[in-house]
Amino acid sequence: MMTSLLSVRSLTTAFDTEHGKVVSVDDVSFDVQHGETLAIVGESGSGKSVTALSVMHLLGPTGSIESGELLFDGQNITALDEKAMQKLRGNDMSMIFQEPMTALNPVLTIGNQLIEAILLHQSMTKKEACATAINMLEKVGLPRAAQIMKQYAFSLSGGMRQRVMIAMALVSKPKLLIADEPTTALDVTVQAQIMRLLKELCQQSNTSIMLITHDLGVVAEMADQVIVMYAGQIVEIADVYTLFEKSLHPYTEGLLASIPSMVFDGKQLESIPGSIPARYQELAGCRFANRCKYATERCRIEKPQLEEISAGHFTRCFEWQTLEKGGVAR
Amino acid sequence: MLGYILRRLFIAVPVLFGVTVINFIIMKMAPGNPVDMLVSPKLPEAARQAKMAELGLDDSAVSQYISWMKNLLFHGDLGYSMITFQPVTDMIMDRLGPTILIMGTSLILGLFIAIPIGILSATKQYTKLDYFFVTGSFLGISIPNFFLSLVLVYVFAIQLNWLPSSGMKDIGTTGSVWTVLLHMVLPVIVLVANVAGRNIRYVRSSMLEILGQDYLRTARAKGLKESRVVNKHAMRNALIPIVTIIGLEIPILFGGAVVIEQIFSWPGIGQLTLSSIMSRDYSTIMGLNLVAAFVVIAANILTDIVYAIVDPRIRKSYLGASKR
Numbered sequence: 001m002m003t004s005l006l007s008v009r010s011l012t013t014a015f016d017t018e019h020g021k022v023v024s025v026d027d028v029s030f031d032v033q034h035g036e037t038l039a040i041v042g043e044s045g046s047g048k049s050v051t052a053l054s055v056m057h058l059l060g061p062t063g064s065i066e067s068g069e070l071l072f073d074g075q076n077i078t079a080l081d082e083k084a085m086q087k088l089r090g091n092d093m094s095m096i097f098q099e100p101m102t103a104l105n106p107v108l109t110i111g112n113q114l115i116e117a118i119l120l121h122q123s124m125t126k127k128e129a130c131a132t133a134i135n136m137l138e139k140v141g142l143p144r145a146a147q148i149m150k151q152y153a154f155s156l157s158g159g160m161r162q163r164v165m166i167a168m169a170l171v172s173k174p175k176l177l178i179a180d181e182p183t184t185a186l187d188v189t190v191q192a193q194i195m196r197l198l199k200e201l202c203q204q205s206n207t208s209i210m211l212i213t214h215d216l217g218v219v220a221e222m223a224d225q226v227i228v229m230y231a232g233q234i235v236e237i238a239d240v241y242t243l244f245e246k247s248l249h250p251y252t253e254g255l256l257a258s259i260p261s262m263v264f265d266g267k268q269l270e271s272i273p274g275s276i277p278a279r280y281q282e283l284a285g286c287r288f289a290n291r292c293k294y295a296t297e298r299c300r301i302e303k304p305q306l307e308e309i310s311a312g313h314f315t316r317c318f319e320w321q322t323l324e325k326g327g328v329a330r
Numbered sequence: 331m332l333g334y335i336l337r338r339l340f341i342a343v344p345v346l347f348g349v350t351v352i353n354f355i356i357m358k359m360a361p362g363n364p365v366d367m368l369v370s371p372k373l374p375e376a377a378r379q380a381k382m383a384e385l386g387l388d389d390s391a392v393s394q395y396i397s398w399m400k401n402l403l404f405h406g407d408l409g410y411s412m413i414t415f416q417p418v419t420d421m422i423m424d425r426l427g428p429t430i431l432i433m434g435t436s437l438i439l440g441l442f443i444a445i446p447i448g449i450l451s452a453t454k455q456y457t458k459l460d461y462f463f464v465t466g467s468f469l470g471i472s473i474p475n476f477f478l479s480l481v482l483v484y485v486f487a488i489q490l491n492w493l494p495s496s497g498m499k500d501i502g503t504t505g506s507v508w509t510v511l512l513h514m515v516l517p518v519i520v521l522v523a524n525v526a527g528r529n530i531r532y533v534r535s536s537m538l539e540i541l542g543q544d545y546l547r548t549a550r551a552k553g554l555k556e557s558r559v560v561n562k563h564a565m566r567n568a569l570i571p572i573v574t575i576i577g578l579e580i581p582i583l584f585g586g587a588v589v590i591e592q593i594f595s596w597p598g599i600g601q602l603t604l605s606s607i608m609s610r611d612y613s614t615i616m617g618l619n620l621v622a623a624f625v626v627i628a629a630n631i632l633t634d635i636v637y638a639i640v641d642p643r644i645r646k647s648y649l650g651a652s653k654r
Contacts, residue, residue, distance in 0.1 A: 090553035
């Protein structure tokens with residue numbers, strides 16, 4: 001078997017807060033294969049962004065990787081020092097963020113920020129870098145690229161800014177692109193364009209994508225593998241077809257049920273009641289139990305483990321058999 | 331941009347006019363007049379009246395103001411001091427150099443200290459280093475200027491006898507660069523303590539605000555070194571609010587060093603202001619006030635220009651405004 005590009009093993013990440021240490025990613029393991037798109041799905045606060053930032057070593061002064069291993073392209077990067085990480089970042093692994101409005105520096109020109117990214121990892125003259133930058137802006141579908149080079153972020157629309165971000169992230173042809181909710185802040189019409197663009201460009205350069213999103217529509221469109229996260233843990237892993245056809249975790253099922261259908265079926269749109277419990281780290285049982293319609297007594301006192309149901313399909317639920325029997329009307 | 335500046339200058343004219351009117355009214359309302367300060371109280375009333383007439387002080391306030399204004403507008407002349415009979419323009423010009431020298435030095439040195447320390451303090455927030463700098467800056471702000479001046483004079487001039495305690499040059503000499511520098515040391519230390527103390531806090535808080543911004547994460551995600559993230563990406567943004575503060579400090583320094591100039595007998599504008607107010611030297615007061623108002627307006631315009639240089643968003647809004 002080919003080794004995977006990114007292998008995350010039992011990653012646990014915690015933040016120092018006023019209330020002591022808070023574990024926001026708890027024992028998470030997954031793999032990203034070469035050229036594959038892995039989607040991480042979950043609601044706000046489920047730990048998906050922190051997982052991504054852990055991989056990039058961009059947790060900030062208060063966050064740190066407590067345990068686990070990160071293998072990237074055959075190299076153990078768990079404890080890599082800042083200098084070595086700087087060589088990887090923007091070069092072998094890039095990241096685009098949720099908020100294109102604030103992710104670009106407001107007082108530097110687009111050209112300045114792009115050229116900076118190019119010169120950092122590629123040995124080129126400034127002139128060559130400038131040409132590369134213009135070329136890259138054209139590739140992400142921006143018209144009048146030469147002119148945009150001289151412009152500032154504030155004069156571009158959200159969609160254009162996100163294109164600039166994509167250009168910046170892909171200019172060094174990284175092996176891994178982490179896209180943290182890249183379309184959440186954009187217009188629905190622009191979302192599809194941006195996702196298509198991402199997919200196209202990454203296919204060209206055989207870049208793997210780690211796509212963080214809560215939009216299952218995007219997942220269906222883009223992903224090969226899907227990880228569902230809830231309260232800092234992985235609750236289900238499956239390939240995209242299995243997940244949509246036969247998900248075996250009540251949380252995933254709830255997420256799927258809350259997608260509006262194209263066909264009006266007269267039913268009210270479903271939602272998962274409640275929200276992620278505070279201090280879920282201290283719960284004795286399943287972290288989803290308080291919102292789960294299948295929850296039994298056992299779920300509240302015992303922690304379910306991630307279990308492999310069929311090849312490549314994992315779920316963290318005692319009641320998965322109930323789900324498999326289709327015990328719920330969607 | 332040029333259109334914007336011209337427009338600002340144009341607006342400045344009525345402002346300056348207003349300042350002179352208000353200043354004149356307040357000055358006239360104050361008790362006493364230059365003649366009382368000039369002549370002996372035993373002088374006969376008739377002689378006093380003659381003196382008043384000679385200085386034009388027997389006219390109505392309105393006609394006095396008009397004749398002052400006429401002089402200024404048609405001859406560019408601020409008149410003569412009623413006490414020393416020197417031209418006011420010359421008096422101000424003589425004093426301007428020393429004030430700019432001491433104030434400019436203090437402002438520049440203060441900022442050279444405050445900006446790096448403020449940045450360091452922000453990037454190392456809540457460390458011992460940060461606490462040290464914050465405490466230092468608090469000290470700089472809180473120690474009254476006159477007190478620090480007296481302590482410094484006592485230690486360095488009286489006890490150690492290393493530095494002169496007053497004036498700008500040694501009496502009876504023309505003053506070499508070196509002696510002027512020596513005379514500057516103590517007043518500059520006092521002013522720098524204040525400027526740096528205040529600005530460390532401004533720079534620090536402005537930097538802290540920027541350090542949480544998304545675009546710095548983007549910069550780090552590119553693989554930039556932390557020093558470059560701070561010095562290029564964060565600095566440019568943190569400078570914007572700092573520019574305003576500096577703009578506000580220029581006029582304060584221009585007129586605000588009255589106490590320092592008095593203590594160190596520094597022959598600057600502050601000292602002249604104080605002495606001309608004490609002697610009710612109307613024409614000098616008017617002249618000084620006009621210059622001060624001009625400095626305030628000029629500093630404001632300068633601030634706006636620098637603003638536009640550091641912030642492209644503001645530059646664009648200026649351009650948009652001048653097209654209208």
